[in-house]
Amino acid sequence: MNAVIETHSVTHRYGKVAAVQDLQLAVPEGSIYAFLGPNGAGKTTTIKLILNLLQPTEGRATIFGVESTRLGPAEFARIGYVSENQQLPDWMTVQQLVDFCRPMYPSWDSDFCSRMLKDFLLPADRKIKNLSRGMRMKASLLTSLAYRPRLLILDEPFTGLDPVVRDELIHGILELTEQEAWSVFISSHDINEVERFADWAGFIDGGRLKVSETTANLTGRFKRLECVTPTDAHLASPVPRSWLLPEINSRSFRVIESEYVPIDSEKSLAAVLPGATEVTVTDLSLREIFIALTQSSRSKP
Amino acid sequence: MSMAIHFFKRDLRRAWWLYSIWLLVYLAEGLFAVSISPKVDGGVASNMALSFIMFPVLRILVLVVLVAQLVHEDPLVGSTAFWLTRPVSRFSLFLSKAAGLGIVVLIPVVVNTAVLSRFGLLHSELRLAAVGILAHQCSFVLPIAAVAALTPNFRFYGAAAAGMAVGIGVILIATSTGIGGSAVVDPYANIALLNTRAMVAESLLIGGGALILTHQYLTRRTRRSIALAAFVAVAYILIAGYWPWSVVRDTPIRSEHPPFDPTPLKLRVFAAQLNDFNVNGHSAKRIDGSYSLDGIPTALFVRVRTANPKLTLPDGTAVETFNSMTVLPWVGGFSKSDLPALGAALEGIPVDSYYDQGGSMTTLAYIDNGALQKFKDSPAKLVDDFDLVAGRYEVAAEIPIVKGRQFEVGRVRFRIEDLISRPDGVTLNILESVVLVSPSFSIRLGPQPFDPRLKGDPVYFLVNRSRREAVPFNLEITRRSVGEFYLGGMLFQQAVEMPFGGGRDPQAPVVDRNWLAGATFVCLERVPVFEFRKTAEVDLLKLGEPWLRAKTPEILK
Numbered sequence: 012m013n014a015v016i017e018t019h020s021v022t023h024r025y026g027k028v029a030a031v032q033d034l035q036l037a038v039p040e041g042s043i044y045a046f047l048g049p050n051g052a053g054k055t056t057t058i059k060l061i062l063n064l065l066q067p068t069e070g071r072a073t074i075f076g077v078e079s080t081r082l083g084p085a086e087f088a089r090i091g092y093v094s095e096n097q098q099l100p101d102w103m104t105v106q107q108l109v110d111f112c113r114p115m116y117p118s119w120d121s122d123f124c125s126r127m128l129k130d131f132l133l134p135a136d137r138k139i140k141n142l143s144r145g146m147r148m149k150a151s152l153l154t155s156l157a158y159r160p161r162l163l164i165l166d167e168p169f170t171g172l173d174p175v176v177r178d179e180l181i182h183g184i185l186e187l188t189e190q191e192a193w194s195v196f197i198s199s200h201d202i203n204e205v206e207r208f209a210d211w212a213g214f215i216d217g218g219r220l221k222v223s224e225t226t227a228n229l230t231g232r233f234k235r236l237e238c239v240t241p242t243d244a245h246l247a248s249p250v251p252r253s254w255l256l257p258e259i260n261s262r263s264f265r266v267i268e269s270e271y272v273p274i275d276s277e278k279s280l281a282a283v284l285p286g287a288t289e290v291t292v293t294d295l296s297l298r299e300i301f302i303a304l305t306q307s308s309r310s311k312p
Numbered sequence: 313m314s315m316a317i318h319f320f321k322r323d324l325r326r327a328w329w330l331y332s333i334w335l336l337v338y339l340a341e342g343l344f345a346v347s348i349s350p351k352v353d354g355g356v357a358s359n360m361a362l363s364f365i366m367f368p369v370l371r372i373l374v375l376v377v378l379v380a381q382l383v384h385e386d387p388l389v390g391s392t393a394f395w396l397t398r399p400v401s402r403f404s405l406f407l408s409k410a411a412g413l414g415i416v417v418l419i420p421v422v423v424n425t426a427v428l429s430r431f432g433l434l435h436s437e438l439r440l441a442a443v444g445i446l447a448h449q450c451s452f453v454l455p456i457a458a459v460a461a462l463t464p465n466f467r468f469y470g471a472a473a474a475g476m477a478v479g480i481g482v483i484l485i486a487t488s489t490g491i492g493g494s495a496v497v498d499p500y501a502n503i504a505l506l507n508t509r510a511m512v513a514e515s516l517l518i519g520g521g522a523l524i525l526t527h528q529y530l531t532r533r534t535r536r537s538i539a540l541a542a543f544v545a546v547a548y549i550l551i552a553g554y555w556p557w558s559v560v561r562d563t564p565i566r567s568e569h570p571p572f573d574p575t576p577l578k579l580r581v582f583a584a585q586l587n588d589f590n591v592n593g594h595s596a597k598r599i600d601g602s603y604s605l606d607g608i609p610t611a612l613f614v615r616v617r618t619a620n621p622k623l624t625l626p627d628g629t630a631v632e633t634f635n636s637m638t639v640l641p642w643v644g645g646f647s648k649s650d651l652p653a654l655g656a657a658l659e660g661i662p663v664d665s666y667y668d669q670g671g672s673m674t675t676l677a678y679i680d681n682g683a684l685q686k687f688k689d690s691p692a693k694l695v696d697d698f699d700l701v702a703g704r705y706e707v708a709a710e711i712p713i714v715k716g717r718q719f720e721v722g723r724v725r726f727r728i729e730d731l732i733s734r735p736d737g738v739t740l741n742i743l744e745s746v747v748l749v750s751p752s753f754s755i756r757l758g759p760q761p762f763d764p765r766l767k768g769d770p771v772y773f774l775v776n777r778s779r780r781e782a783v784p785f786n787l788e789i790t791r792r793s794v795g796e797f798y799l800g801g802m803l804f805q806q807a808v809e810m811p812f813g814g815g816r817d818p819q820a821p822v823v824d825r826n827w828l829a830g831a832t833f834v835c836l837e838r839v840p841v842f843e844f845r846k847t848a849e850v851d852l853l854k855l856g857e858p859w860l861r862a863k864t865p866e867i868l869k
Binding site for chain 1: 314315318322326385387391392393394396397398399400401
């Protein structure tokens, strides 16, 4: 696997507070990597470390194999970055912004840019400062896609956008990634939006990366097990380490199995909960997996 | 390079209106400067209000906003700037900003120099002026650009700039007014040192500002840049207040073959007057007096460069005093003791004058007012070490006495504006003009690196060589001075009504039409020859009286 982004034991502290701790991340080339986590988990800090907007306290990060602290014009010409926090030159019109960005990129595709301008319904003669939040995000995306970057980094691109604009953005990104086989690294706390197109996912919480693998793998190994139990049934100890958030009621039991293996997982359930019947196995969405991981890590002492 | 040009063009588009306002103010100021006639016309107040207050204040305010706008368009602090994730190198960005700052540095040099050329400066002087203006402009633009580079936006920039200005102001005021027990500072006592401090401090602002900007643009290590800025600020305060070495003081005049042996010479000192002297709110007294040195060669005269006084009460208590130093050894007219030297410069033409033009007056000592009150009734003894400069007079220019004729001594220009006959003589209206370049350097008194030719006041005579007679101007002279501040400098002019003949000088020849027919107007300047030290003592000096009396008015040593 060729990694387009890699971090090696990256830690970043704001004073005594560690925003990111010992982060080991590898984003495969050609993937759409969803970088998920609750607010304050360290997603934006990670992206800033990757792009050399912040410097790691410890460890190192690379993009295209280049140390983040050594990123230069050659690398940034192949990276598109869109963030709700990024300052845009508000005094420019959309067209002026396009004209300003164009000479920076040898690979700038004017036809592609014009098409996006039309598809995104961006008013070329309107100043950036007079655009709505969604329009600003589209303008930012446009100037980050028009040169066909090999890596697109999106930091919370959907925050505050209405569903229609979200769909337009996602549609645009999907269409382009299919055409170009670009790598996309997208951070969000809104998993419903990204699970539609992400093929890799990473979960970060409290500055630590909990999971990083393909979505297929994640949905394959994370399953909800439910069963009917005898009255006053008790779990035998120890329960499997792969179980998350077990819940037992008077007549039922449910748990999220994070290492699901057909038959073996059912056997484990039977061993821990004798008398369990009507065992059902349900698929989980990325959102459910993310919530389970978050709640599980927070419930641990 | 192309990216630097691209960003530079973008910056121009962004701030074109600020550049335009700034340029308009500059051009208006320049046009105003060249439109008013460079003569003494009595319109000082209005000219000063416009040229010294309104234009500069407006221009500085626009510049402060313009520089911040330029830098903050691509902020170096924070992690959200647009350029940070775009394919532009820090060096290219630095170059583009340097070009933007270059405009606000170089345009003033061009406009200022053009204005100065209107006043007839020589090419060599204009080159010198351009350097001074460039330095002055850099010393302002680079520090404010550095502050902008260390702040993320105009709000922080304004707060930082205001904080720094207040902080430095408070520290400078505190150190200069003697808070903490420091003594009265005589601004003239160490004029060369004060000039040196100002120039070194200004150089530090230029160098430090450039270093901080370069460091911040090329590394974006803001904390380190701030530490560097703090170091520069502290160094600036220390240098402005405490720099010990004078680099602009006139080199002591040494001579391997002294024209005379000063040892047997007799220095006469007359303590004459006690004057009030206020410095930075401190009340002090200045003991003035006259002096003469008997026995120097005829062709030479002497002036006091520095007096190093020691004042002691009869019980042996020392009264604190401060050194005095003459701003320029050659300030003022001639003294009667100079007459032989003047005659020698005029090729033996005898020179006599009833008047002493004050050249023999000097400050003997400064004394703190508190010390004076404490010891006011006690007679004291003054022992004063004088650093003296011997010099000779030389004819700098000699022109016919004709209206409109002019000559130059260094950068000082003299023109005969009018010639008015009187029953007992003639009055020449002379216009003296000198352009002092770059306010930050040259309006200070004393030796200046950009004003090497300012040698002090000339001495004027009307000379009729065929009759072998010379007439100095009498003391009925009137002067009207105008200091006009222009871009990059100050035009200092004096309209002098200089009467020759008549007055109370019975020795003077009759200056009439016949006498003038064969006469010339002569300007003499003084040339230093030799420097030496003599000590004088005054016993029973009584302080606290308007006129001092010494039991022995002259002590020979």
